[in-house]
Amino acid sequence: MIFERYYILISIVIITGSLAVVFLRLDRRRTGVRRLILISVMTALSIVSRFIFAALPAFKPMAAIVILTGVYLGPEAGFLCGCLSAFISNFYFGQGPWTPFQMTALGLIGLIAALIGKLLAGAKPPVSRLRLPILCIYGLVSGVFYSFFLDTWTMLWTYGTINGEGYLAALAAAVPYTVLYSVSNAVFILLLDPPFGKRLGRIITKYKI
């Protein structure tokens, strides 16, 4: 091997670079002040929720709030909320080289949630009645996605190369965590969608956001 463990260096550089590019692009877009504030409020709420449930491992409403932000406030809001929730909350729970990976994973979860939300908003009655179940299933899937994404990092970090066996080992070790995380996502979407939907909808129409 020429440079042992170069995969990890390359992956960190690529992921940090792409995050920087996305942020630079987002900066060019004009976002209304009210929308910007709503994004900050949702981010703060998701971080506070991580504090409240800090004692329970993996059982957290953070991703659920990110998903709801994406659904109600659009792709930019979903991405920013996910990304910055991971970034800021890690100041309290521990920063590390894993931070860019968590930021990307949660940002993508929020972004995809917004796309699903857009599809659901334009859906006809038989599908639109299944809105909440679809969001819950997305919550489950996003929990699994988060685990797969972060375990890529675990594999690169411990083994230094692409290592199928090591990846499976990391996934297997994380199974209880993943299950709990996915279920908590679905449960919290189920619990939080009615209050958030009602209030955010009201704010959006009242203040024309």
Add this chain to the structure above:
Amino acid sequence: MIDRIHPLTLLIYFLYAGMISAFSRNPFMHGLTLICGMIMLFTWNEFAKVLRKIPLFLLFFVLISIFNPFFYHNGNTVLFYMAGRRITLEALLFGADSALMVIGVMVWFISLSHYMTGDKVLYLFGRVSAKGATIISLVMRLIPHYIGYIRSYRRHQKLLGLYGDGSFIESVRAEGKIFAGFLTWSLEHSMTTADSMTSRGYGVTRRRSFSPFRFRAKDILVLCISVVCAAIMTAGITSGGFATEYYPVIVLPAPGLTFILMCLVYIISVSIIPLISFIKDR
């Protein structure tokens, strides 16, 4: 003194100090990083507080070490069989080495979080994205505000006798009510903030930011040392010769002259910031 070092310098120095050895596969380098990181902890933290962290680090060490052999069964020296799978010495030592590396990085990042105060993070983030920095500063203010609001809301509810009789279900119901009220308040309140930002002219022109950070001579010194030493270390690691092979048998290369020189380069380069601050403080 370290407070006055430019954020970019600080970031690059800590990333170099914490992560350079993570790119090699050598337990001595990982151990050295960990020891230097611990010494760095002592420069800002109280002795007793750091000592109290050590059991936690040891716990991490054991957990990460035993994780690997239970899932990875390569290696020639079998220690014992568990559920028909081989538990090997090589896999155990590989895990221990990984653990050493992870804890070394963690220790350095603890110091980084301490010195990277909120204003420095905002400064660095604001260079990339003004929008992101705005959101971060708003969120940083909102978090303590929200926690305080929820606390006082809960106190009021209890005082008015609306919190329930103390049974679990009643408490959950009361917390749900507090959450609903809090949510309405936080969203409405945010609109007031938005309006006051608009009336103060947010978003009218391009956003500029004020920063008290100047790039001084010592920043250039630290930055140059970090970058040059990172290059030397990378060249050393790239040239190979001290990567440990774990599978199928452990081959630990003997520490040669290059290796000792690299360790020296590392020690001297990471001690630059504590050294400058020590001299200035005197």
